[in-house]
Amino acid sequence: MENTTKDYSHIKGWGIDADPKNDPTYPMKRRTNEEHLGYSWERPTLQPQTVEILHSNERPNVTAVFGTSTPPSGLSGMIRRLAFKKTENDYGHWLPLILADRINVVEGIIEDLRSGHVPNIFAEKGYKAEWKYNRGGLLRKAAVAAILSYGVVAYFRAKKKRKHNY
Amino acid sequence: MLAMNYRGPLRVRASQKPMPKIEHPQDAIVRVTRSCICGSDLHLYNGSVPDTRVGMTFGHEFTGIVEEVGSEVTKIKVGDHVLVPFNIACGQCAFCKQELYGNCHESNPQATAVGGIFGYSHTAGGYNGGQAEYARVPYANVGPTIIPEGMDPDDAVLLTDVVPTGYQAAEMGGIQKGDTVVVFGAGPVGIMAAKCSWLFGAGRVIIIDQVDYRLEFARNYAQCEAYNFNEIGDPVLFLKKETDWMGADVCIDAVGAEAAGNAMQTITGRKLLLQAGSATAVHWAINSVKKGGIISIVGVYGPTDNLIPIGNVLNKGLTIRANQASVKRLLPRLIEHVQNGVLNPKGLITHRIPLEEVSDAYRIFSEKLDNCIKPILISPSAGL
The missing domain is CATH 3.90.180.10 (Medium-chain alcohol dehydrogenases, catalytic domain)
Structure with missing residues (x-):
């Protein structure tokens, strides 16, 4: 077939039923089979690495360009570094990243407080809009949360009381 | 800034x-x-x-x-x-x-x-x-x-x-003139996919969601049929009946990880994060497309795994096409x-x-x- 540099003449019947029109990837992909030549294209100019960039171990290098938005840092960064030792095929990659994301939320709050900013979580969650457009729903959610919280507190109080009685 | x-x-x-x-x-x-x-x-x-x-x-x-x-x-x-x-x-x-x-x-x-x-x-x-x-x-x-x-x-x-993703969803469906196309999800991309399905010659376009105002919007904007899955019973059975028991020619998943409609998918996919999101839309797509039909996925899922009836993909001889636009x-x-x-x-x-x-x-x-x-x-x- 096109772009095939290897000689398959020793394989009887090689390619006799090949039909280039039978390509379910078209028109998404204009097949050139260039990737059969491997990672051999002329790469764009490489972006200088000014911050730590973690890269998948399913590729040999950092891509020519990359985002520098939020380099790994703190405890979440340590977990992310460990995660990138595993392949994208491994839960050992993705689950620690999710854990790191949750730890990063706490780090974000600490960072806010350190810089003198008390995060307004009510505003950040957009409750102003919820209050404006879905007041009934918001009140219902608040009531359910209050009842559940009361139930949990009451349960533990009762448990504590029972313990004291013995 | x-x-x-x-x-x-x-x-x-x-x-x-x-x-x-x-x-x-x-x-x-x-x-x-x-x-x-x-x-x-x-x-x-x-x-x-x-x-x-x-x-x-x-x-x-x-x-x-x-x-x-x-x-x-x-x-x-x-x-x-x-x-x-x-x-x-x-x-x-x-x-x-x-x-x-x-x-x-x-x-x-x-x-x-x-x-x-x-x-x-x-x-x-x-x-x-x-x-x-x-x-x-x-x-x-x-x-x-x-x-x-x-x-x-x-x-x-x-x-x-929005426009290229909706258009590519229809394009990947390989829609032929007269085909029945079902789009799961009446968000902006789903509505655009429904609209673009006509450009490829669809004979009938149906959109499925649970939000009434969006379904109404889709009816007007994309000139398609629109149904609330909470009102039609099992959506797969509904679509089979609507297509003379054959199933749709093309099903498009324009929902992705936030799908509602299946408690097991919602709990495992969205609440417990045991899956890369809830795969309800693709699940319904596989089960409501006809034998030999095409599934087009533009709904976004996370990078881990999802529970879908892959055995039905084999047994029905389906083609699944998906990509970022x-x-x-x-x-x-x-x-x-x-x-x-x-x-x-x-x-x-x-x-x-x-x-x-x-x-x-x-x-x-x-x-x-x-x-x-x-x-x-x-x-x-x-x-x-």
Whole structure:
């Protein structure tokens, strides 16, 4: 077939039923089979690495360009570094990243407080809009949360009381 | 500059961040004129995409005026008003050369399964996005496209994702004249997929969702049938009956990870994160398409696993086609459709919200408040 540099003449019947029109990837992909030549294209100019960039171990290098938005840092960064030792095929990659994301939320709050900013979580969650457009729903959610919280507190109080009685 | 700032699941705010700068000779800096919140931003907002770091700015649908260009940029210049495809693509790798601009191999170091995407976590390259006053645009010779004279910026901003994704969803369906197409999800992309299905000659287009105002909008905007899955019993059985017991020719999943409608999928996929989101839409698609039919997936899922009836894919002889839209490949045709009045993207926009109120904007879109279909954010320096 096109772009095939290897000689398959020793394989009887090689390619006799090949039909280039039978390509379910078209028109998404204009097949050139260039990737059969491997990672051999002329790469764009490489972006200088000014911050730590973690890269998948399913590729040999950092891509020519990359985002520098939020380099790994703190405890979440340590977990992310460990995660990138595993392949994208491994839960050992993705689950620690999710854990790191949750730890990063706490780090974000600490960072806010350190810089003198008390995060307004009510505003950040957009409750102003919820209050404006879905007041009934918001009140219902608040009531359910209050009842559940009361139930949990009451349960533990009762448990504590029972313990004291013995 | 003012920018959206992610603080954790369901928590975002607008805050001051440093101005972006040229970091590569093919970079450009744009002053953002329009940016949208996309349905797929909600996966980030809900905390379901791994490696979404606190402090990041989301936003992969935006237009802007070029303020600065790197030394290797030749295709655009300072002052140009450009629309910026959500894919970050080098144009040089084997995949870009085959027009797989959503699968570039030189834009995302963190994962090989997806190319770089603006403002879409480190799993998609770690780039800040366009929900800001300014944004860094890498590979400015490849992606950014000058907005044709006379085109409304509201139309242009929807050409960065919603229109090409909806169009490619229909295109990947391999729709033949007279085919019945079922679209799961009446969000902006689903509505656009329904609309575009007609362009490929569909004979019947059905959209399935559970939000009545969106179904009503879809009926009017995409001239299709629209049904609430809470009112039709089992949607698979309903669709079988509607197609003389054959099943649809083509089913499109335009929902992705946030799907409702199946308690087991919702609990394992969205609440417990045991799956990469709830796969209800693709599950229904597989079971309601006809034997030998085609499933087209543009709904976004996380990078781990999902529970779907793969045995039925085999037994029914189905073809599954899926990809991130290749915006650059599709733009010439779609610009033509907008200019000729075949498509009216800005008709999807229901909310224009100042960037300063980004927290409320996310809440409104996420909770489907105030009959929201598509919100756009206007930054204080948009200028138009």
